[in-house]
Amino acid sequence: MLQQQIDLELREREDWALRRQKGIPNNRRLWVLACMDERLPVEQALGIRPGDAHVFRNAGGLVTDDAIRSAMLTTQFFGTKEIIVINHTECGMMSATADDLVAGLKAKGIDPDKVAIDPACPHLSLKKGRFGEWIRLFRDVDEACEEQVRLLRESPLIPDDVVITGYIWEVENNRLRRPHERLGEKVNTRKQMGGGS
Numbered sequence: 001m002l003q004q005q006i007d008l009e010l011r012e013r014e015d016w017a018l019r020r021q022k023g024i025p026n027n028r029r030l031w032v033l034a035c036m037d038e039r040l041p042v043e044q045a046l047g048i049r050p051g052d053a054h055v056f057r058n059a060g061g062l063v064t065d066d067a068i069r070s071a072m073l074t075t076q077f078f079g080t081k082e083i084i085v086i087n088h089t090e091c092g093m094m095s096a097t098a099d100d101l102v103a104g105l106k107a108k109g110i111d112p113d114k115v116a117i118d119p120a121c122p123h124l125s126l127k128k129g130r131f132g133e134w135i136r137l138f139r140d141v142d143e144a145c146e147e148q149v150r151l152l153r154e155s156p157l158i159p160d161d162v163v164i165t166g167y168i169w170e171v172e173n174n175r176l177r178r179p180h181e182r183l184g185e186k187v188n189t190r191k192q193m194g195g196g197s
């Protein structure tokens with residue numbers, strides 16, 4: 001009967017809107033930490049759909065205080081059991097040094113030692129000279145990815161049974177890979193061909 005179908009749709013709509021109130025986790029019980037870069041299509045990279053995950057994005061896809069805050073909430077209170085970190089090749093966070101950025105801000109008349117890093121929490125401040133450290137630029141995306149997984153793993157705010165994995169998105173060929181596993185380095189080698197001449 002049509003009435004039953006409509007009732008079901010209304011119930012599904014209510015479940016969607018009131019997910020947090022009803023304690024319904026996201027579909028995959030997944031939290032994703034990814035770089036904000038527009039060349040990284042998170043849903044496409046993971047083969048997931050809207051509703052499947054909580055997605056947190058920042059410059060670099062790095063474990064910052066706000067990333068920990070969000071990861072803590074989703075794993076401790078919203079039923080999330082898995083975390084995936086996605087960093088990517090050609091990331092802007094590898095294009096400069098912290099000193100470059102600090103100098104760039106100073107050239108614009110901004111003193112990094114005198115700004116509030118969180119306008120809503122004025123007491124949250126950095127020690128003098130630590131602004132560059134806070135920006136968190138990196139040189140090697142594979143190492144950065146493994147580092148983010150380690151930082152999450154070691155956080156006492158994230159339950160020990162949460163599965164945490166890191167991947168690299170290759171913007172040059174729109175593919176995901178594991179850190180330190182470049183497929184291009186594996187094919188066409190003597191070892192892969194059986195060690196022949």
Ligand SMILES: [Zn+2]
Pocket residue numbers: 035036037059060061088090091092093
């Ligand atoms: Zn990036």
